[in-house]
Amino acid sequence: MAISADLGTADMARRKLPRDARRVQLIEATIRVLASQGYARSTLSDVARAAGLSHGLVNFHFLSKENLLLETLLYMAEEYRQNWTVALSLAGPDPADQIGALLGADFNPHICTADRLSAWCSFWGEAQSRPLYQQRCGANDAAYNTLFEGLCAQMISHHGYHGNPARIARTLRAAVEGVWLDMMTTPPPYGRSEALATVMTCAAAFFPRHFDETGRRTTA
Amino acid sequence: MAISADLGTADMARRKLPRDARRVQLIEATIRVLASQGYARSTLSDVARAAGLSHGLVNFHFLSKENLLLETLLYMAEEYRQNWTVALSLAGPDPADQIGALLGADFNPHICTADRLSAWCSFWGEAQSRPLYQQRCGANDAAYNTLFEGLCAQMISHHGYHGNPARIARTLRAAVEGVWLDMMTTPPPYGRSEALATVMTCAAAFFPRHFDETGRRTTA
Amino acid sequence: MAISADLGTADMARRKLPRDARRVQLIEATIRVLASQGYARSTLSDVARAAGLSHGLVNFHFLSKENLLLETLLYMAEEYRQNWTVALSLAGPDPADQIGALLGADFNPHICTADRLSAWCSFWGEAQSRPLYQQRCGANDAAYNTLFEGLCAQMISHHGYHGNPARIARTLRAAVEGVWLDMMTTPPPYGRSEALATVMTCAAAFFPRHFDETGRRTTA
Amino acid sequence: MAISADLGTADMARRKLPRDARRVQLIEATIRVLASQGYARSTLSDVARAAGLSHGLVNFHFLSKENLLLETLLYMAEEYRQNWTVALSLAGPDPADQIGALLGADFNPHICTADRLSAWCSFWGEAQSRPLYQQRCGANDAAYNTLFEGLCAQMISHHGYHGNPARIARTLRAAVEGVWLDMMTTPPPYGRSEALATVMTCAAAFFPRHFDETGRRTTA
DNA sequence: GATGAATGAGCCTTCATTCAT
DNA sequence: GATGAATGAAGGCTCATTCAT
Numbered sequence: 001m002a003i004s005a006d007l008g009t010a011d012m013a014r015r016k017l018p019r020d021a022r023r024v025q026l027i028e029a030t031i032r033v034l035a036s037q038g039y040a041r042s043t044l045s046d047v048a049r050a051a052g053l054s055h056g057l058v059n060f061h062f063l064s065k066e067n068l069l070l071e072t073l074l075y076m077a078e079e080y081r082q083n084w085t086v087a088l089s090l091a092g093p094d095p096a097d098q099i100g101a102l103l104g105a106d107f108n109p110h111i112c113t114a115d116r117l118s119a120w121c122s123f124w125g126e127a128q129s130r131p132l133y134q135q136r137c138g139a140n141d142a143a144y145n146t147l148f149e150g151l152c153a154q155m156i157s158h159h160g161y162h163g164n165p166a167r168i169a170r171t172l173r174a175a176v177e178g179v180w181l182d183m184m185t186t187p188p189p190y191g192r193s194e195a196l197a198t199v200m201t202c203a204a205a206f207f208p209r210h211f212d213e214t215g216r217r218t219t220a
Numbered sequence: 221m222a223i224s225a226d227l228g229t230a231d232m233a234r235r236k237l238p239r240d241a242r243r244v245q246l247i248e249a250t251i252r253v254l255a256s257q258g259y260a261r262s263t264l265s266d267v268a269r270a271a272g273l274s275h276g277l278v279n280f281h282f283l284s285k286e287n288l289l290l291e292t293l294l295y296m297a298e299e300y301r302q303n304w305t306v307a308l309s310l311a312g313p314d315p316a317d318q319i320g321a322l323l324g325a326d327f328n329p330h331i332c333t334a335d336r337l338s339a340w341c342s343f344w345g346e347a348q349s350r351p352l353y354q355q356r357c358g359a360n361d362a363a364y365n366t367l368f369e370g371l372c373a374q375m376i377s378h379h380g381y382h383g384n385p386a387r388i389a390r391t392l393r394a395a396v397e398g399v400w401l402d403m404m405t406t407p408p409p410y411g412r413s414e415a416l417a418t419v420m421t422c423a424a425a426f427f428p429r430h431f432d433e434t435g436r437r438t439t440a
Numbered sequence: 441m442a443i444s445a446d447l448g449t450a451d452m453a454r455r456k457l458p459r460d461a462r463r464v465q466l467i468e469a470t471i472r473v474l475a476s477q478g479y480a481r482s483t484l485s486d487v488a489r490a491a492g493l494s495h496g497l498v499n500f501h502f503l504s505k506e507n508l509l510l511e512t513l514l515y516m517a518e519e520y521r522q523n524w525t526v527a528l529s530l531a532g533p534d535p536a537d538q539i540g541a542l543l544g545a546d547f548n549p550h551i552c553t554a555d556r557l558s559a560w561c562s563f564w565g566e567a568q569s570r571p572l573y574q575q576r577c578g579a580n581d582a583a584y585n586t587l588f589e590g591l592c593a594q595m596i597s598h599h600g601y602h603g604n605p606a607r608i609a610r611t612l613r614a615a616v617e618g619v620w621l622d623m624m625t626t627p628p629p630y631g632r633s634e635a636l637a638t639v640m641t642c643a644a645a646f647f648p649r650h651f652d653e654t655g656r657r658t659t660a
Numbered sequence: 661m662a663i664s665a666d667l668g669t670a671d672m673a674r675r676k677l678p679r680d681a682r683r684v685q686l687i688e689a690t691i692r693v694l695a696s697q698g699y700a701r702s703t704l705s706d707v708a709r710a711a712g713l714s715h716g717l718v719n720f721h722f723l724s725k726e727n728l729l730l731e732t733l734l735y736m737a738e739e740y741r742q743n744w745t746v747a748l749s750l751a752g753p754d755p756a757d758q759i760g761a762l763l764g765a766d767f768n769p770h771i772c773t774a775d776r777l778s779a780w781c782s783f784w785g786e787a788q789s790r791p792l793y794q795q796r797c798g799a800n801d802a803a804y805n806t807l808f809e810g811l812c813a814q815m816i817s818h819h820g821y822h823g824n825p826a827r828i829a830r831t832l833r834a835a836v837e838g839v840w841l842d843m844m845t846t847p848p849p850y851g852r853s854e855a856l857a858t859v860m861t862c863a864a865a866f867f868p869r870h871f872d873e874t875g876r877r878t879t880a
Numbered sequence: 881g882a883t884g885a886a887t888g889a890g891c892c893t894t895c896a897t898t899c900a901t
Numbered sequence: 902g903a904t905g906a907a908t909g910a911a912g913g914c915t916c917a918t919t920c921a922t
Contacts, residue, residue, distance in 0.1 A: 038349035040260035043916060054883045065917060118348040125345015128338040128404050129258035137405050167421045167433065174418060177401050178394025184348050185357050198394060201387045205425035213387065263891060274908045279893060478789035480700035483895060494904045505896060558788040565785015568778040568844050569698035577845050607861045607873065614858060617841050618834025624788050625797050638834060641827045645865035653827065703912060714887045719914060
């Protein structure tokens, strides 16, 4: 993960690296455990075992289970943010290109892992009763939403489409999340490519001249 | 839904209720507790307190916590199924009417309660690691999916639309689930009507002559 | 059981019969449950189920579990006492006949049931920590011991044997109890007849002219 | 027995004991608790309190109550086996010496404690309904029984006695167990020496030239 | 830093007892 | 008398947290 490398290099001034490396190691273990056990059944021992470390070390690095889980969520949220940010920066200036980049980023094999999807799911399930989680879960990234809505508005104004940009943006966002849920709930054959195709079908419904089921229309 | 009518009210506080009435009372309490505490933090004592009954009674009627939660899920799944079944039977023969009825049913105030949405969310979060939950959660109702896909196919063949019916159906389904997730995650103002409007926006994108943001076009 | 019939007819003056009949029914069920579950795992529900009666009835008739178990022990102790009393009264006047009768009585098929042996075992296991049980268990029947010791003394004085009558009596008693324990602990083939033969082997060791492995020597 | 030497004393109250030492400490506490409370009333808290440790530690070391009790039984069975094995190895080659050693070993003050007798009793009481216990309780040590029977056979062939060796062995075994039971059930004055004398009385009945009430005849 | 034994709060579960019907 | 729902105390078990080594 680019993010973990960055985290490691950031304050690398001193031998802090082992410290952060341990943290990332434990967080990655937490993600795996959340995926396989679910939130309610995940224990610190499971995490320690998954990380190949000793039981007591988890509290040493994260002070509490509560905190470990929160940091795991923050880690995934940051990872997610960096992912679409990078994708966006690599895309062309056309809003269609940018929308395509954002939607595609959600299915980037680095992000859209079975384990990570499951872990997200776990957090969603708990978010309702935990304000701290809620702030970091999915649809609450205001920057993302504003950006996406702006891109939809540009599609309308620049490319001659019609409709309420906020609602179109929200619809596409909902489709992505719904598809993510399906990927969890539905048996294997329903993979990343079919998921992406489903989302692109939705995009094509709104912007038929710029998208089709396979993604951004190259001939647009 | 008739199933849940009037339960949890004060008058049934004590002493000898018919077996099924108590079960429903406890299940409704479980839904409320799941909504407010989340899955991981829900205890039998919470459920008993929410129902105004002793905690021993929960095990008396449900044998185990595990089982109580499973029965709660089954109860909600059945309630959900009945809800769209009824809505469908009341709709006209036109596939557009039936699709409108199905989508609207998902936002029926009886079903689409804050508590119920939260409870569903809790189960989704755990479903990944529990096959028994997974079978009953959301996108796995084969009958529903087949039906919905058939209706989309009819829209195409009867009303001159284009596209892959399976993928359109899946997209609409994903949009509904995504919107449900948003309703949980997003603060209050995002209510049932806005949620329904979002889903209808999606339907309108696929079947513009038969739907708009407010629902089924009356003049179609 | 003769004893249960007697209990039933004793105060049969009025319709007390159903009352005592129920008690005996529950006690017999308790014996079966003790035998199959052991003391620690026997519950009132088990007893009720084994008796084919309702749960609440046990407390109605016996006031408490503690009391039910005590009464069961008293019932078995009384049954045991009657058994050897009757056997003794049917035996001839010779001390050898009486000893033979007493030893044989312990393996009377009515008394020496698999269930009853197991139940006795359960009570023995608990007796150490319950004075009330201890008084009624096995070797504490003073009347029996005095009697048996007297008979051994007669064997010595009348039939020319040697030894300490108290100790011989105690040895025979111990052999009976040890054999009972073995019958519980050892797999099936070790039945009543082999058990009796073992005890008779012991008697024959002390009184060889009057006993052999098969019991009282007929030609003595 | 070396195995149990010095355990349960004050100095090992707290903090980091080698794994096995803690296990033995807890097992010894379990024996004491079984003796004073009986099987049915023994709780993990009792055991923890008796050991001066927290109750959580019991499950930490033994995983479950069930397992703690089983391990306690195994510990006592092994202790018992070692006891007679050692006694046998110290005895002379004459079968009479060896039988005397085996019978005496059963009343070795290290083994034949009030607590241990009570604990054995508790297990016997439960053994009927627990195959795992049954295998380890008393009369089922095939090696012991075979050995003992062989020694009785030697007494017959070498020293001119008569009788069925299997039955004599079983009788002596039964006497030992019966006497053990009596030691539990009967009030104090009935101590180890009287118990041993009773068993020796039995041995003397079968092998009068080699045993008397006080044990192995020295002049044989 | 790292380890894992030790602690104790909290939860699920069992079950004797009560009691309305 | 009989039934079985209801209660609540008590116990086993889990597990986050602490801490001596």
